[in-house]
Amino acid sequence: MTDKPSKKINLFDCATSQNIIGRGKIMAALEKVLEHGAYCQGPETKELDQKLAEYSGTKYCSTCGSGTDALTLALMAWDVKAGDAVFVSSFTFVSSAEAPVLLGATPIFVDSKPDTYNMDPEDLKRAIAEVKKEGKLNLKAVIPVDIFGSPCELNEIIKIAHENGMKVLSDSCQSYGSVYYGKKAGSIADMSATSFYPTKPLAGYGDGGAVFTNSNEENELVKSCRVHGMSPDDHYDNVRLGMTGRMNSFQAAVILQKLTVFDKELEDRYRIAKRYDSELSPYFGKQRILDNCRSAYALYTINCEHRDELMAYLKEAGIPCGAYYPRPVNTQTAYKKWNTRSVPVCEKLSKTVLSIPMHPYIEEDEQSYIIETMNKFADKYSAKAA
């Protein structure tokens, strides 16, 4: 058995990349912002818009203040409002549903598949049929989520949405860098939103986000909504409602530096995930990644019937872990009034999932210790069940 590593094991690692990139390079990039003084949407944000669009293979990218802003701005560009139905994954971080609700729309929660944890296209069809039958809401948009960085069944979801006259906003907040049938996250749905929150695969040192689209018209609307609905011709004429959604130039300067090591970091996440896949006991259920796809592994998440015992055991062994997410959004207090559909798979997942350390800088001996410690738990509980 591998000894417990002397260094603390981290669930995420938001700091080591500073040493890999070089503190000096990051400080120099920040100094530049201090020198030019364009702190909001300065030259760094424009360069980042361009580099991210190139990276994901989209025509346009507009950086903004956070992933939540990105989701909200995309929906604002589509004029989502009261009376609109927006179909959204329930097994997700709250923002996926918060964005449509902030605009007055009605979230219709959709169940997940038990193996991918992502939106179930069959349940989406059922939810659409129910809303149509009731005839009270206008079918507007679908927000599927690539949970934990793993691509959802976007082709199927886009087909269903388009057949019903709806657009698809991909919540790629956890999956920037993932690949779906050869295409990068951000480039597949009608619009996509991502987050650069410090625990995300492409992480800033603070909040940040971006909206992706191939439509110039949509991109112009996002850019306008990002600054209070400003007209491109007259900055003191606000022609629609918007918000303060800008990215600050310091954050863009950091993310530009982080982009230089992003592919290497993704490879390292992938390598560690593959080791977990092959060496963790089959007692643990593992998130199924779709064929021809690659997860960005924002998190590595297993499921286990004895999740709470496993959590306590890992904490005791010095292995950090987290239950993402312990409550589907539809059951959370602020969202209960929209808890109109049964989502049994999401409810079960919320009781059994557990995320274990996942970041590019987990040492070999830490990986071995995590795997061996977890497998000991699996042996004990498998024997109990036998």
Ligand SMILES: Cc1ncc(COP(=O)(O)O)c(C=O)c1O
């Ligand atoms: C699936 C999902 N959607 C949206 C968000 C919101 O991103 P942000 O925290 O940058 O607003 C997050 C971030 O945690 C997320 O995980």
